[in-house]
Every structure is written in structure tokens, then in C-alpha cells.
Amino acid sequence: MRIVVLAGGIGGARFLRGLKKAAPDADITVIGNTGDDIHLFGLRVCPDLDTVMYTLGGGSNEEQGWGRADETFRVKEELAAYGAGPEWFGLGDRDFATHIVRTQMLGAGYPLSAVTEALCDRWQPGVRLIPMTDDRVETHVAVTLPEPDSDGGSPAGAAGTSSGDGAAGGGQRAIHFQEYWVRWRASVPAHAVVPVGADQAKPAPGVLEAIAEADLVLFPPSNPVVSIGPILAVPGIREAIADAGVPVVGLSPIVGDAPVRGMADKVLAAIGVESTAAAVAEHYGSGLLDGWLVDTVDADAVPRVAAAGIGCRAVPLMMTDVDAAARMAGEALALATEVRA
Numbered sequence: 072m073r074i075v076v077l078a079g080g081i082g083g084a085r086f087l088r089g090l091k092k093a094a095p096d097a098d099i100t101v102i103g104n105t106g107d108d109i110h111l112f113g114l115r116v117c118p119d120l121d122t123v124m125y126t127l128g129g130g131s132n133e134e135q136g137w138g139r140a141d142e143t144f145r146v147k148e149e150l151a152a153y154g155a156g157p158e159w160f161g162l163g164d165r166d167f168a169t170h171i172v173r174t175q176m177l178g179a180g181y182p183l184s185a186v187t188e189a190l191c192d193r194w195q196p197g198v199r200l201i202p203m204t205d206d207r208v209e210t211h212v213a214v215t216l217p218e219p220d221s222d223g224g225s226p227a228g229a230a231g232t233s234s235g236d237g238a239a240g241g242g243q244r245a246i247h248f249q250e251y252w253v254r255w256r257a258s259v260p261a262h263a264v265v266p267v268g269a270d271q272a273k274p275a276p277g278v279l280e281a282i283a284e285a286d287l288v289l290f291p292p293s294n295p296v297v298s299i300g301p302i303l304a305v306p307g308i309r310e311a312i313a314d315a316g317v318p319v320v321g322l323s324p325i326v327g328d329a330p331v332r333g334m335a336d337k338v339l340a341a342i343g344v345e346s347t348a349a350a351v352a353e354h355y356g357s358g359l360l361d362g363w364l365v366d367t368v369d370a371d372a373v374p375r376v377a378a379a380g381i382g383c384r385a386v387p388l389m390m391t392d393v394d395a396a397a398r399m400a401g402e403a404l405a406l407a408t409e410v411r412a
């Protein structure tokens with residue numbers, strides 16, 4: 072069985088670990104979000120690709136869910152001693168090596184898809200990991216920042232405007248997703264989310280082919296706005312999925328009207344979608360989704376999702392461990408069989 076999974080970071084990676092366990096013989100292709108990518112210290116950082124690679128390759132920090140296990144922060148401390156920011160983005164020493172190798176290869180002319188394949192040679196994630204595009208796409212968020220002197224300026228630990236990264240002054244601004252998410256912890260009002268460059272981007276080699284050859288497409292419980300959204304915004308990908316003629320099944324990242332972790336509710340509000348399992352299903356719509364799993368606490372959402380033309384079931388959706396994630400993946404495979412019939 073050939074399965075294509077669109078994935079962000081933590082939610083995608085943890086689900087994929089379960090899927091590998093539930094379907095050990097499946098041939099899994101992961102189309103990874105690159106809208107979170109950022110250039111820092113001259114290096115290209117791909118947080119979502121790396122979270123998938125480290126998690127499936129057994130090198131991730133388990134409690135945190137991203138970054139490397141047994142990490143130290145000497146390089147970051149040295150950079151800070153030079154006043155080289157931003158301080159708000161945590162890059163560990165082990166992690167730095169990945170970004171150095173990636174940046175070196177990109178500089179030598181290799182596309183990101185080839186670089187990702189090379190990095191995965193080391194990590195052996197057991198899936199084929201392809202970035203959504205080799206072109207540059209960066210998710211930006213239109214926000215209202217507080218005036219620097221006003222109360223409730225920078226959140227605790229956000230380091231004010233000292234890092235010289237251009238964030239001086241309040242008011243209406245468009246900032247990089249990472250600045251919104253990591254520096255401001257999604258605490259400032261957000262009005263729009265734009266995957267800048269997506270409309271000009273081409274799917275990376277292998278993306279459309281994998282979708283065309285798939286028996287099944289899965290949307291893990293990744294962030295619908297800033298993880299799955301940018302992937303679907305690359306021209307051709309949404310259409311290929313909708314036209315593939317195979318079941319497309321998703322799992323809700325919203326449980327009990329709130330994200331399981333992170334601040335997905337804030338970016339859903341920014342695009343005018345309520346933070347409920349049913350509203351996220353409707354946001355994808357029956358043109359894309361054939362099936363949708365909601366958590367048992369959201370069982371009353373099932374009729375609303377079904378009324379939108381999407382097959383829906385309520386099952387436990389908390390990835391407390393790999394077995395729980397594997398049971399979720401098993402339910403998604405079962406729902407796919409049902410909606411196919």
C-alpha cells in the first residue's frame with residue numbers, strides 16, 4: 072500500500088511514528104511543510120522537515136517534541152556574547168550541524184529535496200521525506216504589535232527589540248511565522264496568514280508523482296493553517312490530491328475545542344475558522360476530504376461533519392505514546408476503507 076502524508080512538525084511526526092507501526096509494510100511518502108523555514112545566522116533552518124527526520128530517526132528530544140536529544144547550547148551562548156541574535160530561536164549545537172550541512176549543500180547548488188534525501192541517509196526515517204517545494208516559501212503573519220514602551224510589550228523571555236532583527240515599533244506589521252510563534256508565542260493579534268511565495272512555487276520533484284501513485288492520502292493532526300495550509304497552497308498539490316481518486320482521510324488536531332498543544336486556535340481565528348474539530352473539517356471541505364476522525368470528546372461533531380459530505384468517526388485522538396498513535400493510524404486506515412466502499 073502506498074500512502075502519502077502531508078506533515079508539519081510535531082503532530083505530523085508523532086502520527087507518522089504510529090502509522091509506521093500500524094502499517095509496517097506500507098510505502099510511505101511524506102510531503103513536508105517548508106513554510107516554517109527561516110534563515111538564521113546565515114543558515115537555512117527547516118524546522119518541520121527536521122522534526123519529522125529526527126523523530127522517525129530516533130534523534131529527537133522526546134519531551135520537547137522538536138530539536139535533538141541530549142542537546143547543548145554552547146554555540147548559541149557564544150553568538151549571544153557577540154550580540155548576534157535572535158535570542159528567541161533556540162538552536163542547539165547538534166542541531167546546528169544539520170543546518171550547516173544543509174546550507175553547504177544548497178550553496179553547492181543542490182535543491183532542498185536532494186539535500187533532504189542526503190540528510191535522511193543518516194537518519195533512515197523509514198519514510199520518503201520530500202519538501203513540498205524546492206522554491207522559497209515563507210509563512211508570514213499580519214499582526215498588531217504593541218508599542219515598545221506600552222504595558223504588555225514583549226512577552227517574558229522575548230528579549231524586547233535588542234536583537235536588531237527589525238522588530239522595532241508597534242502597530243500593523245507582517246512578521247515571519249517563527250517570530251509570531253516563537254518570539255511572541257502567538258500572543259499578539261493576528262489578522263492574516265500568508266504563505267509568501269507559495270503562488271510562484273512548484274511542487275518538489277516526486278510530490279505530484281507520489282500523489283498520483285498513492286492508494287491513500289492522510290492529513291495527520293498537523294496545524295491546518297500553518298502546516299497543511301502552505302503545502303496545499305503550492306499550485307498543483309491541492310488539485311492533485313482532489314483528483315487522485317483515492318480516499319483522503321484526516322485527523323483533527325483540535326480536541327475539545329482547543330489545540331492539543333501549541334496555539335493553532337490563534338491562527339485558525341486569523342483565517343476566520345472556529346477552533347472546533349467540525350470547523351476544521353469544513354475548512355478542508357468535502358472537495359478534498361473523504362473522511363475525518365474526531366476525538367471521542369467531540370462525538371457530537373460527527374453529524375455536522377457528515378452533513379458536510381465527509382465520513383466521520385469519533386475515536387481516541389491523543390498521541391500519549393507510540394501505541395496510541397498507532398491505534399489512531401489504524402482507525403484512519405479503517406475509515407479510508409469505509410469511505411472507499
Ligand code: GDP
Nearest residue numbers: 079080081082083292293294298330331332390
Ligand atoms: P508543528 O509544526 O510542530 O506545530 O506540528 P504540526 O503542525 O504537525 O502539529 C501541530 C498540531 O498537532 C497542533 O495543532 C496540536 O493540536 C496537534 N497535536 C499535537 N499532539 C496531538 C495529539 O496527541 N492528538 C491530536 N489530535 N493532535 C495533536
Ligand code: CA
Nearest residue numbers: 079080107119
Ligand atoms: Ca511547524
